[in-house]
Amino acid sequence: EYSPDTSRSALAIRRYSVMPLSNNSGVIGWVPECDTLQKLIKDYRESRNIPLDLEKRLIWGIPVADSDRNQRLDFDKLSLMQKVQVFGEAIDKTQGEDLARMLWLRSQSSEVWLGRRTNYTRSLAVMCMAGYMLGLGDRHPSNLMIERNTGRVVHIDFGDCFEVAMDRSKYPEKVPFRLTRMLVNAMEVSGIEGTFRSTCRNVMKVLRENRDSLMAMLEAFVHDPLIGWKLISNSGEDQQSEEHGTEAKTSTIAPGAAVGKASDVPSAESPNGEIQEDQAVRITNKIQMKLNGKDFASRDGKPIEVGEQVDLLIKSAQSHENLSQMFVGWCAFW
Structure with missing residues (x-):
C-alpha cells in the first residue's frame, strides 16, 4: 500500500545482483562506490596514528574486582556484571566520533555533508527495521557499507538471517540490529531523536500494514529445502564467529564476487527434514x-x-x- 510518509522521504534499500550457478553455489555481484564501516574507521585512525584496536586495548587494561592486576584480562571469562563495567569504562575513555568525522571530511561542502547525513540516517533506520523483521544478524563493521556519493547505508552478507545468530551456542547475538555509538554519533545533533526515530516508526508502520504480503514471500523462502542446512546446522557457528572476528579486524575492501556453498541439504523425508520444517514454522511464527x-x-x-x-x-x-556480550569481532565498542 502507498505510504505518503515513506514516499516523501524516498526511502529504499540498496540491492545487488546474485547469480545462482547451481543448487549449492552462486556469484554475488560487486557493490561499487562504497566503503565498509571497517575501512572508514581504519583510514581515519591510521591518518591520526590512533590504534585500530584502541578500545580492545583499553578493555584488556581495565582492572576488574577480584582479578589480578598483573594478569591480562580475559573478557570472555568475566561475569555479565563485570563485562558491563569494563565495556562501559572502555567506551567512556574514547569519543567514538570516527565515522562522523569521516563523513564530514569526505564532503566537498556543508550542503553536501548535510544531504549525506540525512541520507545516512534515513537509510540506517530503514535497514534497522527491515533487518529486525528478517532476523538479520552478523552486522559487524565489514558487513555495513556507506555509499561515497550519497551517504546511504548498504548492508551485505545476508547469510545469518531468521535469527540464527541469536540461536548459536557460542556468542549468541542479543541485539535486534546494529545501533552502536559511532552510528549514532554520525546522525544529527539529537542522535536517535528526530529523523532516525521518526523514520523507524514510518517504516515499521508500513511493514505492519503490509504484513500479509510480506508473510507470503517470507514463508515461501523459509520453507525452501535449499536453506534447511542453514536453519538446522549449528556445527559451524562457533568457527563462523571466530572467522568473522578476524575479518572485522583485517578487512579493508568492499566485497567483490564471492561464491557461497551449502552442503548436506536434508530431504523432506529425513529426520533433519522434519527438524527443518519445525524450524520453519517457528521462524514464520516469530516474524x-x-x-x-x-x-x-x-x-x-x-x-x-x-x-x-x-x-x-x-x-x-x-x-x-x-x-x-557480543563477540569481539562484532566491535560493539564502535
Whole structure:
C-alpha cells in the first residue's frame, strides 16, 4: 500500500545482483562506490596514528574486582556484571566520533555533508527495521557499507538471517540490529531523536500494514529445502564467529564476487527434514509476532503500538548489557 510518509522521504534499500550457478553455489555481484564501516574507521585512525584496536586495548587494561592486576584480562571469562563495567569504562575513555568525522571530511561542502547525513540516517533506520523483521544478524563493521556519493547505508552478507545468530551456542547475538555509538554519533545533533526515530516508526508502520504480503514471500523462502542446512546446522557457528572476528579486524575492501556453498541439504523425508520444517514454522511464527506487534506483548497478549515497539527495539540495541556480550569481532565498542 502507498505510504505518503515513506514516499516523501524516498526511502529504499540498496540491492545487488546474485547469480545462482547451481543448487549449492552462486556469484554475488560487486557493490561499487562504497566503503565498509571497517575501512572508514581504519583510514581515519591510521591518518591520526590512533590504534585500530584502541578500545580492545583499553578493555584488556581495565582492572576488574577480584582479578589480578598483573594478569591480562580475559573478557570472555568475566561475569555479565563485570563485562558491563569494563565495556562501559572502555567506551567512556574514547569519543567514538570516527565515522562522523569521516563523513564530514569526505564532503566537498556543508550542503553536501548535510544531504549525506540525512541520507545516512534515513537509510540506517530503514535497514534497522527491515533487518529486525528478517532476523538479520552478523552486522559487524565489514558487513555495513556507506555509499561515497550519497551517504546511504548498504548492508551485505545476508547469510545469518531468521535469527540464527541469536540461536548459536557460542556468542549468541542479543541485539535486534546494529545501533552502536559511532552510528549514532554520525546522525544529527539529537542522535536517535528526530529523523532516525521518526523514520523507524514510518517504516515499521508500513511493514505492519503490509504484513500479509510480506508473510507470503517470507514463508515461501523459509520453507525452501535449499536453506534447511542453514536453519538446522549449528556445527559451524562457533568457527563462523571466530572467522568473522578476524575479518572485522583485517578487512579493508568492499566485497567483490564471492561464491557461497551449502552442503548436506536434508530431504523432506529425513529426520533433519522434519527438524527443518519445525524450524520453519517457528521462524514464520516469530516474524508474524513482530509484524503483529506482539514481540514485546504485555501479559494480556495485546499488541503494542508502533511507536512503543520501535522504542523498545532501540533500547535493546543500545543496551550495554546486550552489547557487552557480543563477540569481539562484532566491535560493539564502535
